[in-house]
Amino acid sequence: MLQLVNEHICVLNPPKDNLICDRAKVEEILGVPPERVVDVMALRGDSIDNIPGAPGIGDKGSVELIRRFGSVEATLEHAVEVEKKTYRESLLNNREQILYSKSQVTIDCDVPGVDLSDSLLATMTAGEPDLEACRELFTELEFTTLLKNLAQATDRQEKRYVEDAGSLDIVELLSRATPDHPLAFALGDLTAGVAAEQPASPDQAAEDAESSGTLPFEAAADVPPLPPRIALSLKAGQAITTAVDNVRDALASPTLPKAVHDSKSALRLLARQALQLAGVRHDTMLYSYLLDPTYSSHSLPEVALRRLNFPPAGGLAEAADLTGRLLATLVPDIEREGLRSVYEEIELPLAPVLARMEEAGVKIDCDILGRISVRLEHDCERKAAEIFRHSGVEFNINSPRQLAEVLFEKLNLPKPIKYGKGKMVSTAAEVLEELAESHDVPRLVLEYRELAKLKSTYVDALPALVNRCTRRLHTTFNQAGTATGRLSSNNPNLQNIPIRTELGREIRAAFIPEPERLLLSADYSQIxxxxxxxxxxxxxxxxxxxxxxxxxxxxxxxxxxxxxxxxxxxxxxxxxxxxxxxxxxxxxxxxxxxxxxxxxxxxxxxxxxxxxxxxxxxxxxxxxxxxxxxxxxxxxxxxxxxxxxxxxxxxxxxxxxxxxxxxxxxxxTAADIIKLAMIRIDSELQRRGLKTQMTLQVHDELVFEVPESELDQIRRLVRELMENVIELRVPLKVDLGVGANWRDIKKQR
DNA sequence: ACTCTCACG
DNA sequence: ACGTACGTGAGAGTT
CATH class of the missing domain: 1.10.150.20 (5' to 3' exonuclease, C-terminal subdomain)
Structure with missing residues (x-):
């Protein structure tokens, strides 16, 4: 696909450095086929980090590159195959100057021996963009901003949205939904009109919660929230918005087939309004993820842009419409790719499980973290003072740039043999450990870094994210984020809580269960x-x-x-x-x-x-x-x-x-297995009416908050279900541990 | 917005 | 002759 670059894309660098002219002229001047030059230009500047000493295509130019690679072919090989990121950087750097054309290419004025005369200037013209080629390329490279600009140039799709439909329309609409024509819906911002700001302190949150008596997930604000809205669509280009309340029964009906983009979010949004959601057959976000797991975003706007070439304006009715339109393209692809069973057996049923985990959250002891913070603050200051004393200057230790300056210029420590590809000298831990043998400062910096990292990323960050109503920490699991099928966790990321150092483990001691409960951790051994x-x-x-x-x-x-x-x-x-x-x-x-x-x-x-x-x-x-x-x-x-x-x-x-x-x-496969285990465990917890909460997943580990009375039962249940998710040629082994916090988990068989 | 560094499995 | 484990998210500094 990158060959497209050859044929269709023209990168025009700033006018005073570059000119555009027609292909024949390029061939004449450089003596190479003109379509080749375009690729070389895409590798302009700092982005060519694989060619040590190369000054950048823009200066000594293509000629030097071609010389180094030995041939035009080899140069292009490199250019065409170079990572997405390199393309992204170089193209975005020239964002304002990008033109799209089949007939034009760019060359550089500074190419040695090439004299671009005024007569050549006169041949410059601006060609018509090849929109289709650009769209394909930008989609592939995830240049979403450029793609958006492009899409805006194309015709908007016909649409007929009805706002505030009467209830008659709704009944009529709902009655027409069938498995082949499911009801596509999208939810409005159900928190609109609700105070969003976080408490000044966890203590304040505690007081707020106590005085209100109840612990709703979202705090009530002075102004009552707007009635939540929903948009419904059964036909491309048509959608109706209405109050969620008007379709309460339809949403809860397991027999009314529905489609939604991101069912986990929908479940959580509705749950906060005490609304049920059943009958979701299609989750277009999960379809998109299964089909293209290497794309970094599967949000509705991005998927619509990629698959429909449509940049959403942001309306609610539009979202429902797009969800419906996406089904038509996604479902056949899912079948064709043989992804139906992963979807049915794993991804779709996992969404409600994750929703419950997020909603449950985890409890942390802010007092413990507060004490660690004070201690780290003090230790950091002392460590910094020591570093300044040993190095003879005060500087920002957190700045790799300043640190490199001090270590390698002022203290004259030996630079690592193979450092940066034209970039800054690395001060990564690996490098500092090497240097620690010959000087005190690198070792001190390593120690400082450990303290500073733990403090800023965990000790100080986590308490600020405690929800004021539940007084717990609610992560968000991204179900459509990794290329391999793993989950990821963000805001906060609870999948990278420290464990490898003693100091780091202290932080785990702040993860605790409610009174009368224990934490249980179950992890697959060497899965x-x-x-x-x-x-x-x-x-x-x-x-x-x-x-x-x-x-x-x-x-x-x-x-x-x-x-x-x-x-x-x-x-x-x-x-x-x-x-x-x-x-x-x-x-x-x-x-x-x-x-x-x-x-x-x-x-x-x-x-x-x-x-x-x-x-x-x-x-x-x-x-x-x-x-x-x-x-x-x-x-x-x-x-x-x-x-x-x-x-x-x-x-x-x-x-x-x-x-x-x-x-x-x-x-x-490990990700698939633990996802299946989560689905089965969740289902069994519900079936037995247990109070145990599954709270976290850390790739090969599950964490539960277990009432003491359920402990024995849960231990057996979790091990049984995890170990028997699937029969392999080797047994799956699960290690269990129980404790009063996430650090002091006692492993047991 | 990007780079560097570093926390986890 | 090349560069080097796989997969993530977040904070601080820099541009």
Whole structure:
């Protein structure tokens, strides 16, 4: 698709540096086919970080690039295959100057030996944009702003929206909904008219909540909220808005087929109005996600832009209309791609489960965090003073730029061998650890960073996000955010709460249950390696998991040829690093870096590993093979990840796609499995009428808030359901732990 | 809005 | 000859 760039896109840089002219002129001047020049221009400036020393296409120009790559073909190869991001940067930098044309290209005035005369200037013309080509390219590259500009130039689709319909229309409309023509709906901002601001302090929130007596999710404001609105659509271009109350029964009816974009949000919005929602058959956000999991956004406006070439103006009726229109294009694609079962069995039923988890939230002890904050504040100041004393200057330690200046210019510490690709000298932890051997400051900075990070990201941030009504922390799970099928968590992100350092774990102690309750954590033990054993059918690996032995120790024994009883800690940790790296498509370089050993040695380890686990080696190769053939990979449950770069002639892009090809079936299947477990556990909790709340999912772990009286039952239930989600060639193992907070979870069998 | 850094699985 | 594990989200600094 990037070939489109060759044929259709013209990037016009600022006029004083560049000119446009017709293709024949370019060919004449540069002696290369004119359509090639366009790609080179797209790599202008700082974005060419893969060519050390290259001054930027704009200066010494295409000629230098072509020389370095050896041929025009090789140059273009690089240009065309370069990452999306590079394109995005270079194009957006020139946003105002972008033209679209089939007949025009740009060249640079500063190309050595090229003299752009006035006569050439005279040949400059502005061509008509090739809208269709641009639309395809911008969609692919997720240039949503540009896409929007483009779409506005096209005809608006015909629409007939009725505001404030009478109740007769509504009854008529509802009666016509069928499985083939479901009722598409969209909800207005149900919190409109409700105070949105957060409390000044958690204490204040507590007082507010106590005085009001009840704990609604949204606080009542001075002005009563507007009656919530809903938009309904059965036919493209037509939609009706009305008060949600008018369709209360229809929303709750499981037999009235409905379609909505983002059912989880709809469920939560309605739940706050004490409204039921049933009969949702289609969630266009989830359809879009399953079809294109690598797109970063699946919001209604973005999906409408991508799939309908329609930039929404933002109205409620319009949203319902678009949801309906999207169905027509999404549903056939879902069937064609074989995604129906992942949708039906996993994604759609998961949405209400996630809604309940978000609504439940988690409790944190703000007093604990408050005390940690005071302590960290003090420690940070002391650490900073020490750094200033040892370095002889005061500066902003948080600024990588200033820090690099101090370390590498003032203190003259050795710069790392391979640093930045034309960028700033890195001050990342990895680099500072190296420097810590020769100077105090790098070590102090590392310590300062740990304190500062924990304070700003967790200790100070979390209490501010406590909901004033529930007095709990409510994350939002993004169900359509990752390329592999995992969830992500934001606002706050509760999937990256510290655990690896002692100080970090302190923060976990602030995550607590309500009185008379306990926290239960259940995590899948080595699920990705077990899946690797299942997929590869490697006999040794399957055997090891059936024996339920120390898996890393077993690997060490195999790879290093010693008896399991004689495996040292050192050997075990090396084996662990190998096991850790395999699902990521590890390389000798990566392993060497991870273990701090020679690359040669790492390569030997990998060879030894593959000799012992030939089944794994073969599966990795077979998976890459299959990916090359299909240009996509699938999880055990059929979730798809497209791999457009798998056959790229660009080494970097291809290698990346190959690692993705082996990682996604593992990471993605693990995600499918825990999602299924969540659905079954939630369903069983409801069926038994238990008070236990599932509150968090952290990729391979589930967290529950459990009444003491239910503990024994829940332990059995959770383990049973998680371990038996699916039968594989190896057992799935779940570790359980219970505690009075998220830090002091006691693991138990 | 982007870069760098770093928290997690 | 190339660059190097996979997947995320957030805060602070810089532009």
């Amino acid at each position: 990705e390696l077990r899946l690797l054993a299942h997929f590869s059918q490697d006999a040794r690996m399957i055997e090891a998991f059936h024996n339920d032995a120390d898996f890393h120790k077993a690997t060490a024994a195999e790879v290093f040829g010693v008896m399991p009883s004689l495996v040292s800690d050192e050997l075990r940790s090396r084996a662990k690093a190998i096991n850790f790296g395999i699902p990521y498509g590890l390389s000798d370089f990566g392993l060497a870096q991870n273990l701090g050993i020679e690359r040669r040695e790492a390569a030997e380890y990998i060879n030894a590993y593959f000799a012992k686990y030939a089944g794994v080696r073969d599966w990795l190769e077979a998976t890459r093979q299959q990916a090359r053939r299909d240009q996509k990979v699938r999880t055990l449950f059929g979730r798809v990840r497209p791999l457009p770069d798998i056959n790229s002639r660009n080494y970097q892009a291809r290698s990346f796609a190959e690692r993705t090809a082996v990682n996604t079936p593992l990471q993605g």
